[in-house]
Amino acid sequence: MIYATDTLPNSSSLSLHPLNFVEQNAAERIPAEILIDIFTYIRPVYKRPRQQNMIETDKSSYQVALARFAHLRLVSRFWNQTITPVIHSEAVIFTLPIEALQKSLKFLDHGAEHIKSLTLVDTFLRPYRPVVKPEILKEARELLAQTLSSKCSSSNIQTMECHGRSHAFIKREWVPKTLPNLTSTTKNLVFRQVSTPTLSHALVSLGCSVQRLEVHSWCSPPESRNGCFHLPTEIPLLQEITLVNGNPPQMEIQKLFSRVGNARESTTVRHDVPLRSLTLKKVYTLGIEGTLTILRTNSIGKNLVSLFLEPPSHEFWPTAYLIAIIKECPFLVKFSYFFPIKKDLFVHLPPTLRHLHLAIISNQFRFSGREDGLIGGAAGFAEAVNARHYSLEKLQISTCHEYRQTTRYPSSRLYGQQSVLQEACDIAGVNLLWSEYAS
Structure with a gap:
């Protein structure tokens, strides 16, 4: 027997009633391609909270909305087959506390092969994060790595997003040991509250395929500043960079941009894909001269078609310097x-x-x-x-x-x-x- 669902007001519970022949026939009459477009449009998407203290609220509302959306599978077998890849196209895993990690990893038990976007969110991500015992962190990292390795080995993950202590890219070997297929599938990398070592490990592993890089609140811990900011020799396909907030050393920012652009001398061939879009929003360690240096590196400015600039609130940028920036683009x-x-x-x-x-x-x-x-x-x-x-x-x-x-x-x-x-x-x-x- 095929069932349809009704959501009760102010409740997540469902009442089921059999579909009659006419209703079932109408439900299956819509072409799969159109159904996929409809399901993709109405699928709940995890909202990236502007305020860190809203993460817990956004997590709960997202999980409830996704559960209700998944109930559409009950309409018919045809709908179930059509909607399953859409339901699992985005996986949001909450990495801390460990109880949240264990619960959210259950999402990967079915349909993990359909994942196109993987988001790892530290729900402790606040201005003053609570201290987590080292043994708890180790347990969480191992649990996440083992689950991803066993469940997502065939996933076509195109977007990887990490918020805070995501337990990802903690070592250079993390990608080869956990998700080796990322090196050929990942096009978009997004980080929020990321340290230089984590960013380095990610780009060394995925620099050959990434096309868009977005980094919020990039910091360089004191213990890592004496070390090297390791990067691949080139990031040849990178077309879009967004840097928001953060205070990494200017030298590290300049090193990142030295790896992109189509006028850079390469040991193999010239870059076929230039950087096309650049966003620099409230990057406290960059300044006017640093921005000009970036635009002049590898002719980056001459290839840009989109530029977004917002100086930090404490800085003053004279119009003459802005004109100089415009002339570089x-x-x-x-x-x-x-x-x-x-x-x-x-x-x-x-x-x-x-x-x-x-x-x-x-x-x-x-x-x-x-x-x-x-x-x-x-x-x-x-x-x-x-x-x-x-x-x-x-x-x-x-x-x-x-x-x-x-x-x-x-x-x-x-x-x-x-x-x-x-x-x-x-x-x-x-x-x-x-x-x-x-x-």
């Missing part, structure tokens, strides 16, 4: 810059630019000298548009809560300057979009 299509600017910037934007994203952020007002510094540059924007040809299609401005409160009143000066900016965009044929700043 002559073929940008999208440029995001979250810091006060002057109207001088607009005449130096590359003619290839289509999307310009700027911001008004409260903690940067003290550097601009006036809260309307960005909006006051509307005249400069209009002048630049009249003076040269632009491909610009969208001007996006992200604003903080304080600014939005100020512009609520039509009588305010900032409200009037918004109208001036809107008029300049209308004349230029540019779509003006306002959005909320997300820190």
Whole structure:
């Protein structure tokens, strides 16, 4: 007998009732390809918490939502066969405490061969993490490694994501001994609260295949700073790098970028794939000169089509330095810059630019000298548009809560300057979009 399911209000329990012939026939009449697209679209996705104290809440809501989604398997055998690969396409394993690890590893008992994204999350990931006894850490690491090795040996894992003490990449031998197939399947690497040794082990093992690297809160522990930041000779397929927060030594950052770019001298062949997208957000040890050095390394700047820059809140970047950065990137299509600017910037934007994203952020007002510094540059924007040809299609401005409160009143000066900016965009044929700043 085939059963359908009804979710009871305010409950995760289910009531079952038999499908009649007409209902069952209709359920199986949809082509598998369309069903897969529908299931993929509605499948719950683990939300990466912005605040570390929200991890436990996000974990529970994700697990409940995924369990409810999995109940769709009961509709029919056809639906069960179609939805199973979608259910198991993302595996989220909570690595600490060990009780959470043991529970979440049960997800791998069935369908592990369908995993495309593996996320390892330390639920103790907080500003002040509790001390975990060494023997508990060792037990957790061994349990995770043994389970992944036995359950995921044939998985086509394309995205590997590690939050805090993920127990992954703890040694250079971790990939060959645990998941050797990662070296050929992994395209995306994401780290949150990662140390230099862990990042090094991951890139040495997976540098030949990774195409996107995203690192949040990269730190270099004092005990590891005297050692070497080992990296592969080249990371030939890397097209996108995102660095957010963190305070690694500038030397380590520069070494990472020396391994990418298509103008680097190689012992084999020139890089076929240049770096195309770069995000540097609040990297405290980089600074203006460090950013310029990166863009000049292996002609990285000349190949970028997307650049996102947000300096740390305590730094001041003069517009002259920003102009120097822009000149290193002559073929940008999208440029995001979250810091006060002057109207001088607009005449130096590359003619290839289509999307310009700027911001008004409260903690940067003290550097601009006036809260309307960005909006006051509307005249400069209009002048630049009249003076040269632009491909610009969208001007996006992200604003903080304080600014939005100020512009609520039509009588305010900032409200009037918004109208001036809107008029300049209308004349230029540019779509003006306002959005909320997300820190």
